[in-house]
Amino acid sequence: MKNVVDLNWINLIYVIFWGVISFISSFTGILDLDCRQVVSQNLLKDVLNPVFIWIIAFFGDYLYSVFSLKKDTQILDERWTKVSYILVESLFVILLLSINVEGNPWRIFCVVMLYLCMMGLKTSSLYAVCPRQKVASV
């Protein structure tokens, strides 16, 4: 695992911070411990719209990280790039599912999965671009 990612608590706190911010802004009722938004008939309007905006924001953040890469000192981590592709695909599939599913357990499941993918995308925007050290064999 250590070869894949140098997990450090600063990155962890950063991702959790954005997770909490996006969660509270999407579920404003959570501050009053009111979960009616998730199980309401207006799920799409009340929850999925702000979640969708956060997905776009995190995706934009990821794209910015990738496109602002400095070639001499930075490099894309292939494994995290693949993870990002999978996460973006999963996000759209879950979004489509969440619009069409009926029943509260499925809705909650979809929202949880959306959040996990969003946090994954935020994490990959941190890890996809790595510092590059040029070496020469001697």
Place this chain on the structure above:
Amino acid sequence: MNSMILYIAISAFFIYFVIKVVTSKRVENVKCAFAGAYDGSDTVISVPKDRNKTIYTEGETVVDLSGYEKFHISGRSLEKVGLPDGAFVYTLPLGDEDIYSICNRFVIFRYDNKRLAKEHPEITNPVDGYKARKAVTILDCKMKEEDFKEKMSNILSSDPDIEEVDSCVEHLWKKYSFASGYYKDEKKLIVSITYKKGECKDYSFHSLKFLHGVVKYKSA
């Protein structure tokens, strides 16, 4: 009003504490390997730590250096042979490799302070550290004088940096005699070079027991 001031004060202290902790932990300690004589500087340096793991590339090829030990080269004594002051090197232990595979490679030795104290009693600041050298060849520990001088003459005569081969061989025989006497239980000695103060070429003899690692990569 008072409680508001208290909240702000607590928040400010908390933010200060978090920033202090976060910024103080972002360094990596790297051991120094001294090219040339130990100069009294730190044996470990702190370098800023990257947020993510570093990916090493040779050309456009990604190289996995996860099992390698990193050293910071301190001193200019190997600059002439391509290892400048401030470079980072990545080493592996010799392991099962043939000892002769280190010839013409950079190597890292641990300091042998007992030998240093005996050979150079004037040095009063020994440290438990590492030194970088370039290995030249491997010699038997119990060579006769004529065999040693013939072997070293062959090596030195093809060395453009050595002008007076005979006097140099004589000087090296004294160093070899001391090393072979000191390491009398050893079978082989490693011959290595450095340039004293980056200028004057010198050969030295080291025990295999103090060979810490072989340099496989250096920072480009």
